[in-house]
Amino acid sequence: MKTLVLTAHPxxxxxxxxxxxxxxxxDAQEVTTRDLTDIGGAQLHFDIETEQALLMAHDRIVFQFPFYWYSAPPVMKAWMDQVLSYGFAYGPGGDHLKGREFLILVSTGGPEHSYHAGGYNNYSMAEFLKPFQQTANLAGMTYLRPFVAHGMALASQDQIEATVPDMLAHLTDPDLDPKVKQARLLKQLEDDPTKAAAVS
Ligand SMILES: Cc1cc2nc3c(=O)[nH]c(=O)nc-3n(C[C@H](O)[C@H](O)[C@H](O)COP(=O)(O)O)c2cc1C
Structure with missing residues (x-):
């Protein structure tokens, strides 16, 4: 599985x-990283053909960003506006991303407990990330469970480093799509029916 990470940090x-x-x-295997601010330059301008070819060469697309005003920094939106074009990502013939996986990797300053009804940010990350989820839906991609690191504004360097193993495990987990996981479990069951109880 080839993974493309598009990093949107100013x-x-x-x-x-x-x-x-x-x-x-x-440093990870089968992962391509791209610093969009470096690539887009001051004008946040992207070579559309290059970006689209890269998307098509990967199975899992990751948007990585720090949470800024309940969304992504502007370079992420600039990339989306230019690259996810009519006839490529949606509209007639716009099925080039269909069947790929889409995943968000995000850090927040606010703590986990603030991202709940009744918390000071009121809404969950699932709610705040809905525009990205629907973008994936429109493009025919499978929206995977995001990876969120909360409370990063006050985190120590050790706490930051401690997020890395879980983050890598999540991003490279081939079974994140529940349909894929279920298919694998059913295949195991076919191969060994005595495992029926474990697969429910
Ligand atoms: C302009 C700006 C807006 C921010 N907006 C939010 C926000 O809406 N919610 C939140 O939890 N943290 C917010 N933060 C905090 C950042 O998300 C947090 O410091 C960041 O995830 C750290 O990433 P970095 O160390 O890679 O820069 C904001 C920070 C900046 C600079």
Whole structure:
């Protein structure tokens, strides 16, 4: 499984957590990383053919960003506006992303308990991330469970480093799509019916 990580941070050299994630992902097998701010430059301008060819060469597309005003930094939106074009990602003939997987990797300043009804951010991350989920739906991609690291504003370097193994395990887990996981379990069951109880 080939994974493409599109990193949307305004300045990775000033980042605490997204830089650590970017470096760990850059060393991972079968993972391509792209620093969109570096690639897009001051004008946030992308070579559409290059970006679209890269998307088509990968099975799992990851948007990585720090949560800014309950969404992604502007470079993410600039990339989306330019690259996810009519006839490519949606509309007539726009089925080039169909069947691929889509996953969000995000860090927040606010703590986990703030992202609930009754918490000071009121809404869950699933609610805040709905525009990305529907973008994936429109493009025919499978929206996978996001990976969220909360409370990063006050996290120590050790706490930041401690997120890396779980983040890598999540991003490279081939069974994140429940349909894929179920199919694998059913195959195991076919091969060994005595395992029926374990597969429910
Ligand atoms: C402009 C700006 C907006 C932010 N908005 C939010 C927000 O809406 N919710 C939140 O939990 N944290 C917010 N934060 C905190 C960042 O998400 C947090 O510090 C970031 O995830 C750390 O990433 P980094 O170390 O890679 O820069 C914001 C930070 C900045 C600079």
């Amino acid at each position: 300045d990775l050299s000033k980042s605490r957590i997204n830089r650590v994630w970017f470096d760990a992902l850059s």
